[in-house]
Amino acid sequence: MKCSEFLALLDDLMDDSLTPEVRADFEQHLSGCEHCEVILNTTRKTIEIYRSHEIYDLPAGLRERLHAAIMTRCKKSC
Amino acid sequence: MSTIQSIAGELEPHPDVALVERVREGDVAAYDELVRKYERQVFRIAQHITQNREDAEDVMQDAFLKAYEKLDQFQGNSKFYTWLVRIAVNESLMRLRKRRTGKMVSIDEEIETEEGSVPRDLADWAPDPEQNYNQAELAEILRKTIQGLPQGFRIVFVLRDVEGLSTEETAETLNLSIPAVKSRLLRARLQLRERLSRYFHRKKGPGETRNEK
Ligand SMILES: [Zn+2]
Numbered sequence: 001m002k003c004s005e006f007l008a009l010l011d012d013l014m015d016d017s018l019t020p021e022v023r024a025d026f027e028q029h030l031s032g033c034e035h036c037e038v039i040l041n042t043t044r045k046t047i048e049i050y051r052s053h054e055i056y057d058l059p060a061g062l063r064e065r066l067h068a069a070i071m072t073r074c075k076k077s078c
Numbered sequence: 079m080s081t082i083q084s085i086a087g088e089l090e091p092h093p094d095v096a097l098v099e100r101v102r103e104g105d106v107a108a109y110d111e112l113v114r115k116y117e118r119q120v121f122r123i124a125q126h127i128t129q130n131r132e133d134a135e136d137v138m139q140d141a142f143l144k145a146y147e148k149l150d151q152f153q154g155n156s157k158f159y160t161w162l163v164r165i166a167v168n169e170s171l172m173r174l175r176k177r178r179t180g181k182m183v184s185i186d187e188e189i190e191t192e193e194g195s196v197p198r199d200l201a202d203w204a205p206d207p208e209q210n211y212n213q214a215e216l217a218e219i220l221r222k223t224i225q226g227l228p229q230g231f232r233i234v235f236v237l238r239d240v241e242g243l244s245t246e247e248t249a250e251t252l253n254l255s256i257p258a259v260k261s262r263l264l265r266a267r268l269q270l271r272e273r274l275s276r277y278f279h280r281k282k283g284p285g286e287t288r289n290e291k
Contacts, residue, residue: 011264015245038202039271042278045203046271047239050224055217056125058118059135066117066139067110070146074106 001029006036010043094158101149113142116159119241120166126236127170129225130177137173141166160243164251167233207278223273231266238263 006029012018013026030037094115100108117138124137145152145162152161208216224232237248238259249259 007264007268011260011267035200038200039268042203042275043267043271045207045278046267046274049208049274050220050235050240050270053213053217053220054118055220055224056122056131056134058121059131062121062135062138063113063117066113066142069139069143070106070109073143073147074104 001025003029003033003036006030006033007039010040013040014044014047092157095154098149098152098154098158101146109146112158116162117142119159120162123163123166123236123241124170124173126224126232127167127229128173128177133170133173133177137166137169141169144169160247160251163237163241163243163247167237167251201275201279203275203278204280207274211277219274219277223270226273227266227269231262231269234259234262235266235270239267 006026009018009022009026013023018026030040094112097108097112101112120141121134121138124134124141125131128134128137141162145165148165152158204210211219224235227235233252234248234254237243237251238245243251245256245259245263248254248263249256252259254262
């Protein structure tokens with residue numbers, strides 16, 4: 001497996017959708033290629049860091065304004 | 079708690095199904111609950127697409143109002159969350175079009191990339207890259223970095239990796255093919271990784287100090 005082939009399969013690896021055979025190829029390449037190991041690790045870290053940090057704070061009062069707007073549209077008895 | 083049911087092979091309905099049903103019967107409190115549950119996600123998506131706080135606030139309001147009014151059209155065969163996300167994405171794109179009148183806004187825009195290129199830098203990240211920055215600095219880095227991505231990459235990354243939609247759900251929400259979602263996701267991830275590496279790469283050596291340039 002070449003580095004470019006490794007990269008093309010990176011998403012499938014992270015989504016855990018590789019066949020066992022391809023996975024074995026993948027791991028063999030990984031054990032001998034520091035470059036791809038770094039890319040795999042830092043790509044995982046990239047996803048994780050975006051998942052675990054709130055970069056846009058929810059403005060205060062938005063929920064209350066929304067609730068008020070919904071009440072005016074409420075057709076049934078609420 | 080649902081072990082016995084699972085063994086029996088019974089599928090538990092998603093908790094949103096009951097909430098939606100209650101809203102349909104006129105229970106506004108049930109809708110408030112759905113809002114509380116998904117307001118962050120909707121606001122984040124709106125921010126990522128419009129890149130403007132005021133617009134994102136408006137989109138959040140409009141998306142939840144629209145979902146409330148159209149709830150009768152909501153088919154139980156899709157998840158309420160993905161249905162809501164779709165509304166939020168469409169409202170965000172509409173808002174963008176309004177701002178850039180005359181200029182077409184599309185998530186289908188052509189994106190120039192070097193297909194299949196292998197990143198060249200080999201810099202590993204520090205064991206805990208987040209420790210070198212405080213929360214505010216880190217948020218700023220993450221915002222700047224993702225804002226620099228092409229729109230069509232950014233939305234796919236946000237829906238798939240941040241908001242947790244599946245490849246199929248993302249494709250359906252954005253009217254893209256599954257291969258298009260996959261290739262955009264890969265490129266988005268690699269571009270973000272490369273850009274973040276500037277901030278998070280491992281320092282050269284142990285002798286390096288804060289004041290050295
Ligand atoms: Zn390699």
